[in-house]
Structures are given as C-alpha cells and as structure tokens.
Amino acid sequence: MTAFLERLLGRVPIGWLQLSHNRMRLVAAVAGVAFANLLVLMQLGFFGALIGSVRFPYDQFNADLLISASDMNTLTDGSPLPRQRMFEALAVPGVAGATPLYFAKLDWKQPDGTIRTLDVFGVDPAARAFRNPEINARLADLSMSDIALIDRKTRNAPKGLFASIDAGQAYTFETKGRTLKVIGTFGVGGGFSADGELVVSDQTFFKLFPNRMAGAPNLVLVRLEPGAQPTRVLAGLRALLPDYDSAVRTVEEAVWRDQKFQTTQRPVGIVFGFGVIIGILVGLIIVYQVLSTDVADHMREYATFKAIGYPQRFFMSIIFEEAFILAVLGFIPGFLISLLLYFVVSKAISLPLAMTVPRALGVLGGTIIMCSISGAIATRKLARANPADLF
Amino acid sequence: MAAHPIVTGGLCHWFGEGEARKQALFDIDLEIEAGKLTVLVGASGSGKTTLLTLIGCLRRVQTGSVRLLGTELAGAEEGLLIACRRRLGFIFQAHNLHDSLTAMQNVRMGLDVHGRAAAENWQEAARHILTLLGLEDRLEYLPGNLSGGQKQRVAIARALVGNPDIVFADEPTAALDKASAMNAVDLLKRLGAERGTTTLMVTHDSKILDRADRIITMDDGRITGDSG
Numbered sequence: 001m002t003a004f005l006e007r008l009l010g011r012v013p014i015g016w017l018q019l020s021h022n023r024m025r026l027v028a029a030v031a032g033v034a035f036a037n038l039l040v041l042m043q044l045g046f047f048g049a050l051i052g053s054v055r056f057p058y059d060q061f062n063a064d065l066l067i068s069a070s071d072m073n074t075l076t077d078g079s080p081l082p083r084q085r086m087f088e089a090l091a092v093p094g095v096a097g098a099t100p101l102y103f104a105k106l107d108w109k110q111p112d113g114t115i116r117t118l119d120v121f122g123v124d125p126a127a128r129a130f131r132n133p134e135i136n137a138r139l140a141d142l143s144m145s146d147i148a149l150i151d152r153k154t155r156n157a158p159k160g161l162f163a164s165i166d167a168g169q170a171y172t173f174e175t176k177g178r179t180l181k182v183i184g185t186f187g188v189g190g191g192f193s194a195d196g197e198l199v200v201s202d203q204t205f206f207k208l209f210p211n212r213m214a215g216a217p218n219l220v221l222v223r224l225e226p227g228a229q230p231t232r233v234l235a236g237l238r239a240l241l242p243d244y245d246s247a248v249r250t251v252e253e254a255v256w257r258d259q260k261f262q263t264t265q266r267p268v269g270i271v272f273g274f275g276v277i278i279g280i281l282v283g284l285i286i287v288y289q290v291l292s293t294d295v296a297d298h299m300r301e302y303a304t305f306k307a308i309g310y311p312q313r314f315f316m317s318i319i320f321e322e323a324f325i326l327a328v329l330g331f332i333p334g335f336l337i338s339l340l341l342y343f344v345v346s347k348a349i350s351l352p353l354a355m356t357v358p359r360a361l362g363v364l365g366g367t368i369i370m371c372s373i374s375g376a377i378a379t380r381k382l383a384r385a386n387p388a389d390l391f
Numbered sequence: 392m393a394a395h396p397i398v399t400g401g402l403c404h405w406f407g408e409g410e411a412r413k414q415a416l417f418d419i420d421l422e423i424e425a426g427k428l429t430v431l432v433g434a435s436g437s438g439k440t441t442l443l444t445l446i447g448c449l450r451r452v453q454t455g456s457v458r459l460l461g462t463e464l465a466g467a468e469e470g471l472l473i474a475c476r477r478r479l480g481f482i483f484q485a486h487n488l489h490d491s492l493t494a495m496q497n498v499r500m501g502l503d504v505h506g507r508a509a510a511e512n513w514q515e516a517a518r519h520i521l522t523l524l525g526l527e528d529r530l531e532y533l534p535g536n537l538s539g540g541q542k543q544r545v546a547i548a549r550a551l552v553g554n555p556d557i558v559f560a561d562e563p564t565a566a567l568d569k570a571s572a573m574n575a576v577d578l579l580k581r582l583g584a585e586r587g588t589t590t591l592m593v594t595h596d597s598k599i600l601d602r603a604d605r606i607i608t609m610d611d612g613r614i615t616g617d618s619g
C-alpha cells in the first residue's frame with residue numbers, strides 16, 4: 001500500500017502513514033464512512049425500487065400510446081375523458097385499435113378487520129387490453145358478472161390465499177354490497193397508491209361503481225399498426241384531439257411523468273431525499289471530526305513542514321490523500337453490506353432493490369467529494385498562521 | 392554575491408494587541424557573514440528566538456528591514472517567503488519529527504521540498520547525511536523507537552540534507568550528549584568552510600561558544616554585545 005501510494009503521489013504517502021499509524025482512529029473513521037454510505041445506499045435503493053415500480057402497471061398495458069384526461073399526473077389520478085376521443089382516434093392513420101380502461105379504488109376488508117386498498121381496472125374482455133398472458137388466459141371467464149383476477153404481489157394479503165386461488169379454490173369477498181369472486185391471479189406488484197390490483201370486466205366495474213359511465217373511461221389504450229411511425233401518429237392524435245380534455249403520450253412518456261410527479265410532489269420522494277441528506281451529514285461530520293483531530297494532532301509537524309518551505313497545497317494534498325483513503329476504505333464495506341441488505345429487503349417486501357453502477361459510482365464519487373470538503377475545512381487553520389506560532 | 396547573507400536594519404517587533412502590546416525587539420541592525428558560525432546568547436526572554444524566526448521567514452516582518460540572501464522580507468508575498476524558506480535549514484529545540492515517518496522518510500521531507508529532480512536520489516543523500524550523524528543503523532526506525540538525542544540528530548539531518556545556504560538552530564544541542572553535540576557543530580563548521588553555509592545558532596553551551604566565529608549578546612530585545 002505504502003509503496004503503491006508513494007509511486008502514485010510521487011512523495012512519501014504521509015496521509016496514509018498518518019492514518020495507519022493510529023489504527024483505532026482509522027477503524028472508527030472507516031466505520032463512520034461505511035455507515036454513512038450504507039445509509040445513503042439504502043435510501044437510494046428504496047427510492048429507486050419505488051420509483052422503478054411505478055412502471056410495472058404501465059408495462060402490462062397492450063398499448064403503444066395512451067390517451068388520458070389532460071389533468072392526469074399518475075396512473076390513478078385525473079378525471080375521466082369522453083369516450084368520443086377514442087372513436088376520433090381510431091380514424092387517425094396508423095392507429096390499429098383502441099380500447100377504454102376504467103379504474104377506481106376498492107376497499108378490501110381482511111378477516112382481521114383491517115382494510116387493503118386495491119386499484120381496480122375495468123376492461124372490455126373482448127379486447128386485449130393487457131400483455132400479461134396470465135390475464136389474457138382468463139378473459140373469457142371475466143366476461144361473467146362479478147368475476148375478478150387479483151395481483152398476487154398485493155401487499156399484506158392473508159397467508160396462502162393466492163396459492164389456494166391458483167390451486168382452483170376461488171376466493172369470494174363482499175364489497176360495495178356485492179360479492180366478488182376471485183378466480184385467478186397475475187403478478188404485477190409495485191405502485192404507491194394502493195396495496196395491489198384487481199382486474200374485472202367493464203360490466204362488473206359499472207356494477208361496482210354505479211356512478212361511473214361507459215362513456216367516460218380513465219384511459220384509452222391505443223395500439224399502432226405494424227410499421228407505423230409512433231411520432232407521426234402521436235402528432236396526428238395531438239392535432240386532432242382537443243388538449244383541454246385529453247392528452248396523448250407514449251407509454252414511456254407517461255411513465256416518466258408519473259415518476260417525476262411521485263419524486264417531486266409526493267411525500268415519498270421528499271422523505272427519501274431527506275434520508276439521503278441525513279446520510280451525507282453523518283458522513284460529513286464523522287470525516288470532519290477525524291480529519292480535524294488529525295490535523296490538530298500533527299500541527300507541530302505541519303508547522304515544521306511549512307517552515308521548511310512546503311506550500312499550502314502540500315498540506316491540502318495530504319488531507320485529500322487521507323480523505324480519499326477514508327472514502328474508498330469506507331465505501332467498500334458500506335457497499336458490500338448494502339448489497340447484502342438489498343438482497344434481504346427484496347425478499348422481505350415485494351420490491352426488488354437493485355444496485356446500479358451509476359448509483360454505486362455516484363455514491364463513491366459523492367463520498368470522495370464529501371471527504372475532501374471536510375478535509376479542506378480542517379486545513380483552513382494552517383493556511384494563514386505564521387509557522388513560528390504553530391510550534 | 393558580495394553582500395552578506397543576512398542584513399537587518401531598524402528591525403523592531405511587537406507581540407500582542409492593544410493594552411497587552413509589548414515590544415520584543417528594538418532597532419536590530421545586524422550583518423552576518425557567509426560561511427561563519429554565529430552564536431546568539433542572552434537571558435531568557437531577551438528576544439533570541441524572535442529574531443531568529445523573523446530572519447528565518449517564520450514570522451512576518453512588522454517594521455524595519457531584513458535582507459535574506461539578497462531578498463527583502465519586509466512586505467514579501469507568501470510565495471516569496473516559501474521560496475526563501477527552501478534555501479534555509481531549521482533545527483528547532485524540539486525535534487518536530489513526524490511520528491509516522493521513518494528516519495529516512497523524515498530526512499526525505501527536507502529534499503522533496505525542492506521538487507522531484509532534487510529528490511531523485513533521495514535515498515543516497517538521506518543515508519549519507521544520517522551516516523555522518525552516526526545513525527547508519529537507525530535508518531528505518533520510527534521516531535517513537537529512537538532516543539531523544541537520536542531524534543534530534545535526525546532533525547539535524549533533515550535540515551542539512553537539502554544543502555541550505557543558511558542554517559538556523561535554536562538550542563539544538565539541548566537534547567544531545569556532549570560527543571553528539573560536538574559532532575553536529577563540527578559538521579556545521581565543515582559545511583561553512585567547504586560550501587559557505589552560514590549558521591546562526593542560539594545556544595548557551597560553553598563548548599560551542601568556544602568554537603563560534605562570532606558571539607552576539609542580546610538583552611531585553613537589544614543587541615548589547617558583539618564579539619565579531
């Protein structure tokens with residue numbers, strides 16, 4: 001290590017020698033940086049997983065473009081739009097088909113009296129609104145009244161329920177004065193707004209929600225003809241449909257808008273942002289503490305170096321060397337432990353936490369910058385003093 | 392350069408602010424010749440260290456003038472002071488070695504300051520000077536494993552390894568036994584004769600006073616005696 005750093009720096013690696021001379025302090029500092037890294041990586045992991053999961057329901061739609069009310073921000077808000085827009089859209093060249101999608105929220109009462117919220121999607125069983133083969137296989141069954149399919153990744157559902165449904169044991173429950181019969185499951189997961197999803201036919205949907213009308217869906221799923229230019233069709237639809245009541249987007253655009261809204265306008269985004277800031281502060285304070293004690297302990301030696309003729313940037317380079325070593329040594333355990341926790345947490349809650357290269361590099365880079373700032377503050381005292389006053 | 396390496400004129404110095412402001416040096420006019428061992432003596436608090444640190448660019452000059460190796464230090468920029476310090480060697484009362492660096496590495500610090508070219512053969516240079524000071528079998532020791540006298544000799548090696556034009560030494564021999572102290576003084580005198588290295592030393596050691604080329608006496612911030 002010493003020889004490597006000596007070659008790298010072209011001088012005696014004083015920072016490293018100083019740090020490794022005091023083992024206890026080094027261990028404490030590295031543990032502190034690792035802890036801060038762990039905190040930040042976990043927050044980013046949760047955040048990334050939640051934001052990533054926004055995409056899951058969109059990915060189910062058998063659609064190239066989405067038409068929604070112009071005030072829609074996320075999948076499950078926004079007003080209904082006139083179904084007339086769908087018929088207008090069908091006339092645009094390049095559009096192969098379109099189908100309406102209705103949604104609402106439903107309380108699902110548990111045996112213990114607690115309530116889960118489900119996002120209910122009502123679709124025409126004759127149209128292929130979804131890509132998910134598990135849903136498509138049961139479309140014929142859905143066309144009967146009060147039949148439903150449930151997302152088996154729904155959070156906090158009774159143990160073994162989905163397994164027994166999959167085994168052919170239909171599950172019935174009372175809601176809105178009706179008895180719904182759940183005959184199958186599919187896997188989507190994720191989402192902020194509800195615990196899970198329920199798919200029903202449009203007819204069942206209107207019975208559950210009598211104030212909703214077939215003429216006012218929440219979304220129109222548009223499929224394009226093979227070989228049609230999505231941008232051209234999009235432009236055509238935008239030109240045709242009045243933008244006071246409808247907005248046309250590609251699925252990607254809609255996902256992006258939804259994610260942006262969730263990150264910036266909803267408490268989740270703000271809470272996780274706060275967690276990241278706390279992690280950075282913890283790291284900053286620990287590293288500053290370590291580096292400033294280290295500078296104070298070596299004031300005589302630094303003063304001697306200053307007297308010999310070393311410039312301020314020499315001391316900065318020692319401190320940056322220390323900061324860099326602490327950042328890297330702390331990052332390694334912090335990163336490894338968070339990988340392990342990502343794995344454990346992904347199992348525990350049905351949200352896949354995935355480490356990404358940009359996130360890991362970003363946190364490492366951030367740690368180095370954070371450590372360097374702490375170091376720069378720690379050497380300020382040294383900059384102005386007369387060497388003679390430092391002995 | 393015919394001029395003396397150290398010339399001061401009307402040099403005064405104050406410590407403290409406002410009420411507590413106290414003058415430590417009064418109108419010091421001094422010329423010190425090249426290649427000589429000059430010793431400063433005087434009672435405690437007479438201003439010896441203050442004078443040494445002013446001439447040695449370790450304190451900013453307040454009033455009066457200090458010309459060091461032809462450079463005026465009064466009002467000099469930090470960059471100029473740094474350049475001047477590199478031509479000097481300092482030996483302090485306390486050794487001030489870096490406790491994480493070996494004897495060799497500590498000595499190397501006196502060379503590295505002159506840039507990569509100067510430090511290229513640092514091992515040879517450091518070993519040579521440490522051997523001259525009788526430390527050839529302590530090269531890779533950390534200061535924590537050296538005696539007080541050995542540490543002080545490493546500090547002397549660090550000051551001399553860069554071939555300074557002037558050596559400043561503030562009671563350097565306090566921690567040394569008689570033989571080592573004499574050895575160090577001989578080394579300084581030899582450097583004076585061979586390379587013209589000037590030495591300005593504060594000491595009360597009578598053995599060293601016997602060998603000094605010139606003795607300057609200070610009292611209460613003033614020069615009161617000069618054997619030169």
Ligand SMILES: Nc1ncnc2c1ncn2[C@@H]1O[C@H](COP(=O)(O)OP(=O)(O)OP(=O)(O)O)[C@@H](O)[C@H]1O
Nearest residue numbers: 389406407415433434435436437438439440441442
């Ligand atoms: N940093 C300082 N702040 C305030 N006063 C100081 C400072 N350094 C020295 N003095 C004062 O300046 C005067 C001269 O001190 P100096 O250290 O130069 O004396 P000295 O001759 O080196 O003494 P000694 O033999 O004890 O080392 C003393 O009165 C001392 O109290």
Ligand SMILES: [Mg+2]
Nearest residue numbers: 439440441561
């Ligand atoms: Mg003194």
